[in-house]
Amino acid sequence: MNHTNSLTFYTANTPNGQKIAIFLNEAGLDYDQVNLDLSRGDQHQPSYRRINPNGKIPAIFDKESGVTVFESGAILSYLSAKTGCLLPPTDVEQVAVQQWLHFQIGGIGPMLGQLWWFLHGSKTENPEAIQRYRKEALRLYQVVDARLSESAFIALPSYSIADIAAFAWLRTWSELSLDISPFSHVRRWLDLIESKPAVQQGLLVSKQEGSPFDQNQLDLPKG
Incomplete structure (x- = not known):
């Protein structure tokens, strides 16, 4: 597998992977996409764990800086800071984005x-667990709804990575x-979010594009 771009994106078609695909298309970045088969266990291969020790997707390897980044929120923050795309100009605005980004990561x-x-996913029925998580999910929708009653977007009056992160999950209702x-x-x-061309493209490439995972040809940082 020949990686021609400076950025390699390891992903699968899940909300967390979709977040990064949406941002990459929003920023207009060129990248090589590697699709991991989670049911096959690609994410647990030792070579991939050099990129993400937790054995999850997504992850990126930025050959230009020589760094790997895992966890979707960290990747969004890294790419936004690196490119300036969807990066608000003031510290106060950046904190607002980060708090709502972490709200998605820790709650939604x-x-x-x-x-x-x-x-x-579960092979056994658990009505109590379903009731618990459905109730909590609806509570979180209510929190977001209240916020959006006073703001066009989640963190700021303008679109941000916090919207991308929350959208990928809340669209699964x-x-x-x-x-x-x-x-x-x-x-x-x-x-509104779904109507954005970069969002539509990000969702599309999450399903259709990318090289299959090959642990013998994995793009890895040196050292």
């Missing part, structure tokens, strides 16, 4: 992820059998 992602698991009809501001925001 884990809660909706657990709900998905008990609905679709149908798959999670959640009724979001009470959350009119969330629905307005979801439609």
Whole structure:
């Protein structure tokens, strides 16, 4: 596998992978995409764990700087700072973006992820767990809806990486059998984000493009 670009993106078609694909297309960055088969266990191969010791996607290797970055929030922050794309100009605005980004990382992602698991991944039924995570998921939608009732976007009046991060998860409401009809501001925001060309392209390439993972040809940092 020949990597022709300075940036290599390791991913799968999940909300966390979609976040990075959306940003890469928003920033207009050239990159090589490597798709990991999570059901096959590509993410646990020793060679890939040199890039992400936690054995998860996404991750990137930036040959220009010689660094690897894992965890989707860290990647979004790194790429935004590196390129200036969606990077607000003031410290106060940057903190606002980071707090809502961390709200997604620490709340929305884990809660909706657990709900998905008990609905679709678990081999045994657990109504109590489903009820717990559905209730918490709807509470988080309510938090976002309240925020969007006073702001066009989640962190700032303008689009930011916090919106990209939250969108990738909150768009899964149908798959999670959640009724979001009470959350009119969330629905307005979801439609707005989904209409963006870079978002549509990011979602498309998450499903269709990329080289298959080959641990014998993995692009790795030296050392």
